[in-house]
Amino acid sequence: GDNYSKWLVSDSTAVDAAVVQELGYDPENPFSMLAHYVKMVAENYATMNYRVDSIGVLDGRVVFNDYTLQEPFRYELTDLMIRADDINSNAKELVVKASSTLNRDGTMDAELAMDPHSTKSLRIDYTLTGVGMPSFAPYTVHYVAHPILSGRTRYSNHTTIVNDQLDSRNELFIEDMQFGKKLDIQDAFDLPMRLVVSLLRDKDGNIDLKIPVSGDLSDPNYHLWPVIWQVVKNIFVKALSAPANMLARAFDADEDDLKAVRFLPLQDELTSKQTKPLDLLLRVLREKPELSIALVQCGDRRSEAEKYALDQAKVRYFVDSTGVALDSNKVDESLRAIDIRSPGFGAWLDAQLGPGSAPVQERCMALVGQEAADAAVARLWEGRRNVVEAYLREQEEGADVAIVVRDRNETDTLSMIGMPTFQVIYGADGQVDTRTERPTDP
Template identity: 25%
Template structure:
C-alpha cells in the first residue's frame, strides 16, 4: 500500500513539475521557436512571460517585442487566446476568444516604400526558401479583439493610428479565401475612424459589405502623397459611408447607401492661365443616395449612376500673388443631382436646381496705374443676391439650362483707353511659353482647316442652350468711363431683362429679348428684339424707345465729337435698327427737348471768305421757341465698334440728330438761293460753311452783263429776305486784266493804281445796281479794297455773309 502511495505521489510530482513548467517556464522555449520561424535573420523576437494551460489550451503572453538589427518596432503588452483542442488535433487553429491588450507598431515611409526599423517585409533575406503548397487547414477567429494598440508611421510628419478596439469575429481563413466580420473604433491622426463591416474573399469573388464607416481626414497630413500641384492643399473631411462592394470576373460593383462627405476650412490650389489661384470653402457637404457604379478593369470602362445633394458655405476663390478676388459665394446649394457614367468619355450630369447666394465676381485688390488718380478702390465686376439654375443637363458636348433667374445687385465696369474692363482679373498672360503655345495652336487650326467638312466652331465645341434667362430686381450697371474728355459715371438700372432661346449651336434661331430699365430716376429705356450672341458675324434686331433721357450726362462724349458741350437737353427716341453681318442700319425718330450747346471748346474758328456758322448757332436757329428739335435720322455703323454701348449709342444718335438737323436747317434756309450759295460741313463737323459763289469778269470789263445782273438779282433777294444778314464784297484783279510783262507782277506804281481803279469801278457798279435798282440799303453792304491775284485767270468779285 505504501508503495502504491509512493508511486502516486511520484507521478503527481512529475505532473506538477510539468504543469508548472508549461504554465510558468515556457517563455524561453517559445522565444526560441519564434525566432527560428522569422523570415529574416536580422529580426529578433523577445517574450518575457508565457503562461499555458494545457487542459483548457489557454495561452497568455506578456511583454512581446520584435526588433530589426536591435531596433525595436513591435511591442505587445499582453496577448491572451483560448484555443479549441479538438480543432487543433484536426489541424485547424480555432481561437475561441483572443485579446491583444496594449501595444505599439512603429513604421517608416520613404521613397523606397514602407519599412519597420529598416526591415522591408517585401524582401526576404532567406531567398532560397521555396513556397509551400497551400495548406488545407483552417484558421478561425470566433472573437479576436485588439485593444489600446497604437500604430505610428514616420513620414514627413508622424502619423498616429490609435486603435481603441478592433474586433474580428466569425472569421475563417483557408486556402479558398477569407470571410468574417470586423468592428473598429479608433482615432487616425486625432480624427475618428470607425467601421462595422463584413467581408468575403474567395478565388472567384470579393465582397465587402460596409454597414457603416466614419472617417475624418486632415488633408494637411496627406500632403506628402498628393500630386505636386496639390501639395499645399488644406482642410478637413468627415465621411459617413454605407456601401456594398463586390468584385467578380474583373468587374467591380459599388452600391452606395445613404452616405455623406462633410468638409471644413478647405483650401485647394488651382492653376488658371498658368497663374496660381486658391479656392477656399468654409463648409462643404455632399450627400449620396442609393447610387451604383460598375468598373471593368481590362477596358477601364465605368458605368453607373450617382444621386447626390451638395452645399457649400462661404466659398472664396483668390489669386494669392495679387490677392485679387476671382469669385466668392456666401452659399451654394445643389438639389436633385444625377451623374450618369457610361464611360470615361461620356459623363452626364443633370440637376433640378443650383442656387448661388450673395456672390461677388472679379475684384482687383490694387487700383491700376491708369485709374490711380481717379479711383481709391475698385468695386467688384459683379455682385448678386441670387442666381438660380433650374433643370440642367450637362455632358461633354452640350450644356442646357431650362431657366436661369438672377437677382443682380450691381455690375461695375471701369473703362480706360488701355482696357475695356479694368477690374477683370486673370487676364494677364505672364508665361511666354503659354503665348507661344496659343500661337502654335492657332497656326495648327489654320493649317488643318479644310481637312474635313466639319465647321470650325463644331470641332470640340460645347454647345450652350438656355431656354430662358431672367434678370430682375433693379440691377444697377455702373460704368466708370475714362475714355472721354472728362470722366463719366453712368448708372443704368435694369428693371427686367428676359432672353428666350439662347443657343450657341451653328445656324440656331436668334434669341428673343425684352429689356426695361432707366438711365436715371425719371428716364425710361424699353427695347425688344432678336440677337445671335454666339455668331462671329452678329445678327440683331431692335425695336424700342427711350424717354426723358437727360443729355447733360452724355456731354463728355458729345464734346469730343462736335466740340460743344450740352448745357441742357432731353432726349426722346423711337428706335428701329438691324445688324446684319455686324453692319448696323436703321432709323431713329428723335425728339430733343430744350437743347442748348456751349460755344466751341478748345478751338477758335478763323473766319475766311466763307461764312462760317458754328453748330451751336445753327442749333439755336433750328430749334423752336422752347428749344425743341424733332428729326428722323438714319443710323449706320459697325457692331464691333468698342464705343457701341448704351452711352455710345445715346451719344451717337444725339450728335447725328444735332448735325443732321442743323445741316437740314441751313440747307432749307438757303435752298432758294442755291444758284449762288452752297452749305458744307467743316472743322470736324462743328462748323458749317455758307459759300457764296464768285462773280467772274472778262478782261477789262466793268458794266454788268445779263448773266451778272441775274447773279446780282439773287444777291439782292438774299439781302431782302434775310434782313439780319449783311454782305461783304471784295474786288480781285486777275491775270486777264493786265497785259504783257505786267502779268509777271512787274507793275509800276501807275499801273497798280490803274488796275486797282478797275477793281473799284466793278465794285461800285455792282453796289449801284443793288442800291439803285433793287433798293438794298447801302449800309448792309461792306466794301473791300482791291486785291491783285495774278494766279487767278479772271478778275472777280468775292462775297461773304455776316
C-alpha cells in the first residue's frame, strides 16, 4: 500500500437498514432521495388529468449557515429561479429549470428532466460557473488545516438514471487554486494540500479533472458518497504517490527525467544525460515556485568500491604489461579492453598477491585496499554532489536554487542498491518526504 491513503479515511458508518426502510430512501445518497421524491410526484402526476402553462419561483433567496466548523460557513443563493413549463398529464417528459447567483459572484444553471410515468429514470444537467473557492475556506481549514487563498471554479455535471442505473459525468476546472500554509488545527487530516494542488495543475496553472461515477441505485449495498470519496481519494493518492507522472503530463516531459538523475559507476562529470533532467527540474521550479525539490544521492557504495578496485588493478596491469602509461584520452577504452578472466591478468595478480582462488574482485580489492577504495568512493560522491550543485547555480546565474542536493542518510527509506542515482523527491514549503518510488536502473 501507500502512506497517503492511510490518511484519507472516510466515515465507514453505514446507514441502518431500518432507517432506509422507514424513510423510503438512503439519506446518504442524494440520487436515492431525489428518486424517492420523484416517485411521489410521478405517482400523483400519473393519476391526475390537468394542464398548467408554467409554475415556478422567481427572485428567491436561500441562505445556508454552518456553525459546526472552526470558522462559521455562510453561503447565499440569490436571484433564484425555478421554472417548469407546459405541465400536463399527457406529457412524456417533465422538465424543471433552475438558475441562481452563488454567493454574489458565481452562477448556477440546471435542468432536471424526468419521465412522469416512470420512477426509475431521469436526467440532470447543471453547471456552476465562476464559483469563488475562498468561500469554502472554513471547510478546508476544519478538515485539512489549510485555508483556500484563491481559486475560481467551473463545475459541470451530466447525470442520467435509466432503470436505476446511475451514470454521472463530472468535469471540474479550477483556475489559480492556492492553499495557504498549514494551520495548527487539532484533528484535521495531515495532508500536504499545497503539494497536491501544485501537482494537479497543468502547464497553464489550471486544474482540469474529469470524474465519472456510476452504479446501481437499486443495490442496497451501493452508497454514493463512499464512491465519490473513493474517486477523490484516488486522485489525491495518485498525485502524492507518483508526482513525477503528474508533472510529466503537465510539462509534456519524460517521466523518468522527473524521477532521477542517473550516473554511471565512477562517473564524476556531467553529460547531457544528467543536464537534461537537471534543466527540466529547474524549469519545474520556475513555473511551480511553491514546490520544493531534493536530489538525494543513492546507490551501492560497495559495488562502486569494487569497480574502483578493478579499474585501479587494470591500470597497474596495463602499465606493467606494456611498459607505458595510459593515454589520458583513452582510459575508458583501454580499461574495457582488459579481460580480468584472461590467464595473463590472473598470472599478474598471482605475482602481486601470491597464488589464490578468491574471486577476481576480492583479489583486486586486496591489492588496492578496502580503506583506499572506500575513501575514493567517498570523494567521488562528494564530487558528484559538488558538480550537480555547481551546475544548478550556474544555470540560475548565481541566484539561490531551491533544490537541496545531499546524500542518502540512515533515516531515509530510499534504496541503497543499484546504479549511482540522485533520486528526485518532491515537497512543498521547503519540506520533502523521502518516501518515493525506486527508479529503474538504466
